[in-house]
Amino acid sequence: MKVGVVGATGVVGQQFVYLLQNHPLFELTELIASERSRGKTYRDACNHKTGLSISESIAEKEVNGLEADLDCELLFSALPSQVAGKIEAKLARDGLAVSSNASAHRLESNIPLVIPEVNLDHFQLIKHQKTDGFIVTNPNCTTSQLVLVLKPLEDSFGLEKVSVVSMQALSGAGYPGVASLDVIDNVIPFIQGEEEKVELETLKLLGKVKDGKIVPADIAISASCNRVNVLSGHLECLSVKLKEKTDVESIKDKLRNFNGLPQKLKLPSAPARPIIVMDAIDRPQPRLDRDIEKGMASVVGRIRKDVVLDFKLIVLGHNLIRGAAGASILNAELLHAMRYI
Numbered sequence: 001m002k003v004g005v006v007g008a009t010g011v012v013g014q015q016f017v018y019l020l021q022n023h024p025l026f027e028l029t030e031l032i033a034s035e036r037s038r039g040k041t042y043r044d045a046c047n048h049k050t051g052l053s054i055s056e057s058i059a060e061k062e063v064n065g066l067e068a069d070l071d072c073e074l075l076f077s078a079l080p081s082q083v084a085g086k087i088e089a090k091l092a093r094d095g096l097a098v099s100s101n102a103s104a105h106r107l108e109s110n111i112p113l114v115i116p117e118v119n120l121d122h123f124q125l126i127k128h129q130k131t132d133g134f135i136v137t138n139p140n141c142t143t144s145q146l147v148l149v150l151k152p153l154e155d156s157f158g159l160e161k162v163s164v165v166s167m168q169a170l171s172g173a174g175y176p177g178v179a180s181l182d183v184i185d186n187v188i189p190f191i192q193g194e195e196e197k198v199e200l201e202t203l204k205l206l207g208k209v210k211d212g213k214i215v216p217a218d219i220a221i222s223a224s225c226n227r228v229n230v231l232s233g234h235l236e237c238l239s240v241k242l243k244e245k246t247d248v249e250s251i252k253d254k255l256r257n258f259n260g261l262p263q264k265l266k267l268p269s270a271p272a273r274p275i276i277v278m279d280a281i282d283r284p285q286p287r288l289d290r291d292i293e294k295g296m297a298s299v300v301g302r303i304r305k306d307v308v309l310d311f312k313l314i315v316l317g318h319n320l321i322r323g324a325a326g327a328s329i330l331n332a333e334l335l336h337a338m339r340y341i
Helices: 011-020 081-093 116-128 141-157 194-205 248-256 261-265 321-337
Strands: 002-006 027-032 074-077 097-100 134-137 159-168 208-210 213-215 220-227 234-242 275-277 298-305 311-317
Touching (some): 074 081, 097 321, 116 134, 116 141, 116 261, 141 234, 248 311, 261 321
Parallel strands (some): 002 027, 002 074, 275 298
C-alpha cells in the first residue's frame, strides 16, 4: 500500500520515515512538509537531529506540499497539534485514511483513539465519520505506555484509582524543544496541557463503545507531569488502587502474559511482548531499557505494595516510538489486517 508522511521533516516525522523506509506492508511514496521545505530533497529539508539512518533513495526524494496530487492511500500525520485539526479533516474529506499522532482529534466522539492491544474495538467509530476517508489517532506519548500497563490490571482486578507522576524526556518537546538553560541542572514541573491529556485519554482508551460513542471508564485518575534532562524515554511512577485483592506475583504474572491481536497476527511493528517486567531493584532506566522490543514495549519494574493505595510500580516507554510514530504505524497495520484500509 502506498503511504505518505505529513510533517515529515520534524522529529516525529523523521521517526516515521525511518520506520517506514523498509516496511513490508507500506511503500513510502510521499514526503509532505511546510512551504519552506517544498521542492527540496528530504535530505536538505530536514534538520537532522535524530541520528537516524535514512536510505539514500528516501533522502533524495522531493518533499511535496499538501496541494500536490498525492500518490498514496494512507497518510501518517506528524503535524503539530495546532495545525493538525483542519489539515487532517480535509485529508479525510478528500478520501485519505489518516493515522495521526497529533492530539487535535483524539477526544472527538467519532474518532478512534487506539492502542491495538487495549481497545481495537474502538475502530468501529470509523463508520460514524461522514467522510470518504477517515481519521484514527494514537495516544499521547505518556498515556501510551501507561494504559498498556493499566489494561491487564483493569481486566484482571479492576481499577478504582490511579496516580501517575511522569518524568518526560526532552525529545517529547520536539526540536528545538526546551532551552538548555532551563533544563540543565533542573527539572521543570509543568508541561502545557500534558496532565489533562493523560487523564482524559486514559479514560477514553479504557472506556466502552455504546451507541456509536465512548463511555469513559469509571476510574479516578490523577497525573503530574515533569520534563527532565533525558534525551528519550518517559519514566512514570504509577500507583493503583484495585477493586479486587491480589499480590505482587499475581500482578507480575498478568503483566508478563498480556498480549493482543497484534501479537497473534505477528504484525510487523508489534512487539512479541508488549509488557516487559524486570526484577532488578533499579530498573527500568531510560538509557538502558527504552529500546527493548525496538521501543514498542512498556517496561515495568519495582512492583511493590503501597500503603496509600494498593500497589506501586515504575513504567518506562520510548516516547518517539511506542509513544508516537511506532504507535501510528501499528494502528495502520491492524487497520490493514482488519480490512479497514
